[in-house]
Amino acid sequence: MALQEPAPRSSVRLLWTVPILVWLTLVICLAMTGLAWYSVKTSSEQAAADVFRRLSQEIGENIVQRMLAYEQVLRGGVALFEASDTVTRADWRHYVGKLQIEENFPGIQGIGFAKVIRPHELARHIAEIRAEGFPDYTLRPPGERELYTSIVYLEPFNRRNRAAFGYDMFSEPTRNATMSLARDSGQTAVSGKVILKQEITRDVQNGFLMYLPLYRKGVALETVEQRRAALLGYVYSPFRVNNFMQGTLGEKQTDLDLRLYDGSEALPDRLIYQSKTRAEARPEFVPRFQGRQSLGLPGHAWLLEIRSTSLYEANIDSAKHHIVAAAGLIISLLLTAFVWSLVTRRQRAQALADAMTTTVREREAFIQAIVDHAADGIVVIDQAGRILSFNHAAEAIFGHAAAEVIGQNVKMLMPEPDSSRHDGYIARYLRTGEKTILGARREVAGLRKNGEIFPLDLAVSEVYQTGGRVFAGMMRDITERKQAEEALRASEERFDLAIRGANDGLWDWNLKNNTVYYSPRWKEMLGYADYEVSPSLEEWSSRVHPDDLEPVMAAVRAHLDGKTSLYMSEHRIRHKDGHYLWILDRGIAQRGEQGRPQRMVGIHTDISERKRMEKMKNEFVSTVSHELRTPLTAIRGSLGLIAGGMTGELPQQAKELIDMAAANTERLLALINDLLDMDKIQSGALQFDLKAQEIMPLVEQAVANNRSYAEQYGVTYLLEAGLPGVMARVDAARFIQVMANLLSNAAKFSRPGGSVEVAVKAEDDSLRVSVTDHGVGISESFRDRIFEKFSQGDSSDTRHKGGTGLGLSISKSLIEKMGGQIGFDSQLGQGSTFYFTLPVVRPGSAE
Structure with a gap:
């Protein structure tokens, strides 16, 4: 210990003997690094501010330019009126359709025409619009006013825009003020913040409108009074602000916080649009960049406020000054370390030798720990076959402790005849170099301490050392695997016997490589020898009857997509001699961890005789x-x-x-x-006379036709809801036949004194006709068979009520032939609702 104590003091002396130039170089490098860091940081921040300012100006200009483009669209509509004696609804639809506004003018809700109506013209106006095919048309809101402006044309005439049809925009103050400004000035005017009549869903947005007045041709328009007297109406467009901004800016607004105010002040109640919701915006975040600009619109003004977000600022190239600082610091430290290393070379050399020795020892201990705790048994022997190493896994496999086998010949772990031959294997290899078991994995027999012989999976490798060659064997007890393989073989034999006993064909489709195994019986059913059918999917699909292939593949895809629990289909498949067999094909998919199908296994059953x-x-x-x-x-x-x-x-x-x-x-x-x-129906000989016609008269006729039938059971039919004027493409006689079947069933199974409700309602682009009774309901066991031929829920009750069990099956076929779908809902003891849907035919569309 006394010899080691001066070392720290000599290190301190060496520190003070370092030339002053080293310290001076370090200080100068650090100072230059600081100056470079500050310069790069300042220029980066200025460049980022310039980019934000240009982007803000570009967004504002895009909004103004888009509004000017929409103004030109309105001027085109005014020009259409001025160039024509009369502009009909069809003319307007054709004009708007040619504009292709969804592609060329994204963000616009529609293009419409609001007609000015004097009080004495109101009744005649309503009658004219109703005569065009809108029997429910009226002016909204009701009430007497000095002047009316009704929305008569608005395209596209979709569900949202139909909500504004007939609305008097002059009745609402904000719209009135904007329309009056446009009328008196003769120029385009943009309204303040409003909620459009088109907001009929939960996704309610702020909106605004743009108006351009239309005057009578050939009159003077120099004064305000002349323009008011000559006013015919307005060509206008409604806008939903969120859609407008998305269509105008697209991806430019995704990482910025845009706020649009109605007017020139940023007041909370004037906020008309905000790109980031409160949930998205972090209250504690302070933006580095923000700006405001006033947007001059026709007859109006908006205030645009733009703020940077954390996402925007994260994308700014702010790493340059950090890179400069880090690089300068690293260079300074490396230079100092290099000089310092020259002084301390001897000490470092000794420390390096000590570290290498420690590392070698630690590595040996690490390798030994791996060997000792490996899951596989590891046995190392020398050239004479003596055991040098015997890890814990080997102890567990053979039942010997390491101390019992170290130094012993490895053949003690082998049964005869391998035990007697082992020394000869090693001697022959050392003499000739001929490898018998080296470098290959093989199954061998092992001998436990208790005398039990068991199967081993063995791999032997050769390692060269200073003292000569050693051989390392890695082994694994495969007793359980062998037992599992034997159990699997027995299971496969039982499965094969079961398939043969059932006289069915087996197929196994590997979805990974798209190969299919066909059992000999599968091939035999089709008249083929085993070698005549290759393991490809085309061997099956090419033989399926062309008329059956599409529905069969649809059923396969539905099962693979997880829509059905079991694949099942009945189809025809071609025999080798050319005739077709009827096959019942069933299968189930085997799926991986994420639910993706890996393979699909199924059986073919010949049902030709049944068919x-x-x-x-x-x-x-x-x-x-x-x-x-x-x-x-x-x-x-x-x-x-x-x-x-x-x-x-x-x-x-x-x-x-x-x-x-x-x-x-x-x-x-x-x-x-x-x-x-x-x-x-089964033969395809049933003829249909499909025509576009109103549904409500057919429903009312069916109810009237069956009313006397219901009276026999003391039941009343109630028509609860209807859709006047709604049309569908149906065969009237077959439609009434379906209604008669549903109505008669409902009456038969209703309680005396009860009622049956009939309703016709809209459902997306379809209409839904429902018949509801309050009878006993349908049992769970019968629901899956209710639309099958000759199916009856309770045969004794059916005989009492009457019925063939064919009505619902026929009704299902008829509805599907008319392009619809039929279904039911039922609660046991409370009643049932049978319904069907049909696609709606819009007025004026071709049959």
């Missing part, structure tokens, strides 16, 4: 139905004549029997008609 029997049954039903219809029609006519008194007055008992026979004849004819309709 043949179904066809025979359908042909029999069709033949019998046709053969029974003619005599039953004659019987119904004869019974009607007898009941009508053609053969004279009947006794009461005979009359009751005749009525009973007539009723049962009608039920039998209804069954035959349903069977014939089903036969036509």
Whole structure:
């Protein structure tokens, strides 16, 4: 210890012996680094401020230029009126359509025309608009005023813009002031902040409007009085501010906080637009850059306020001065360290030698720790086969402690005959260099301390050392893996026997490499030998009947996308000799950790015989139905004549029997008609006369036709909601047939004294017709089969109520043929609602 104590004092003396030039160089380098850092920092901040100022000016100019462009659009609309004797609704729609405003003028809500109406012209105006096909049109809001301005044209005439149809903008103060300014000046005028009538959803935005007056042609417009007298209306455009700013600026506003005020002052109640919501803006953040500018608009002014955000400032190149500082500091320190290293070279050399020795020892200890705690057994032997190292995993595998085997021949860990041959393996390798087990992984047998022989997975490598060569063996006990493989083989054998017993074909689709395994039975079902079918998906898809391929692939995609729990389809597939077999194809996908399908396994079942029997049954039903219809029609006519008194007055008992026979004849004819309709639907022979027509008259006719039927059960039909004027493309007779089926079912299964509600409502671009009863509801077990042929929920109750089990199946087919969908909702004990939807046909569109 006494010899080591002077070392710190000599280090201190060496520190003071360093030449003053070293310290002077360090001070000068640091001073130059500071000056360079300040200069770069100042220039970077000035450049960032200039960029923000130019960007702010560009945003303001974009807004003003976009407003001028919209003004030119309005002037085009005025020019259309001035160049035409009459501008019809169709003319206006054509004009606006040619502008393609969604592409060329993003942000504009629409282009419209508001007509000026004097009080004595009001009644005639309303009648004219209603005659154009708008029976519910009226001027809003109601009330007497000196002058009206009704929105009569507004394109595109979508759902949002239809909410403003017929609105008198002159009735609202802000719009009135702007329209009066435009009228008196003859120039374009922009309104203050308003809420548009088009705000009919939850996403309510601030808005504004731009007006350009339209005057009668050929009159003087020099004075305010002359312009007021000659005013015909306004060409205008409504704007939703958020949409306007997005369409005007696009991505320029994403990392800036833009605030737009109505007027020239930044007052909270004048705020018309803010690009960053309160949730997005951090109250504690103080922007480095901000600015205001007044935007001169036609007849109005806006104040634009722009602030930088944390995202904007994060993208500013602010790293240069830091890089300069860091580089200067590093250079200064390196130069000083270099000089210092010259003085302390000897001490450093000794320290380096000590560090290397420590590192080698630590590395040896680290490697030994890895070997000792490795999951695999590691055994190291010398050229004579003696064990040099035996880690913990090897102890667990063989049951020997390391102390028991170190120095022993490794063959003690091997059963016969490997134990006797091992020394010969090593000697032959050392003599000839011929490798038997080196460098390769193989399965061998091991011998535990208790005498148990077990399978090992072994890999041996050769390591050269100063004292000679050693051999390291890495091994793993694979007893459990072998048992699992044997269990898997047995399971596969049982599965193969089950598939063979079921006489089904098996397929296994590997989605990763798009290969398919087809079992021998799969190939045999189609008449092929095993070698004649390659493992590709085309071997299957090319044989599927062309008419079936698209729906089958749709079912496969639906299952792979997770929309169905099981893939199942019935389709035809071509046999080797050319004829088609009917196949029931079922499969299920195996998915990975993220739910992505990895493979899909399924079976093919030949159902050709079942399909043949179904066809025979359908042909029999069709033949019998046709053969029974003619005599039953004659019987119904004869019974009607007898009941009508053609053969004279009947006794009461005979009359009751005749009525009973007539009723049962009608039920039998209804069954035959349903069977014939089903036969036509299946064969594609059912004809449809599809026309665009109003739905409400058809619904009302169906309710009226079935009212007497409901009275038999003591039930009342109530038409609760309707959509006058709404049209759909339907076959009127088939539509009424569907309604009659739903209404009769609802009446049959309602309680006496109850009611059945019928409603027609809008649903996006479709209409929804619903029939609701308050009966017993539909059981869970029957819901999946309710639209199948001959399906009945409770056969005893159905016989009591009457019915064939075909009505809903026919109704579903008819609705789908007319482009709609049918469904139901039900609560057991509370009733059911059956509904169907049909696409709406807009007025004036082609059938």
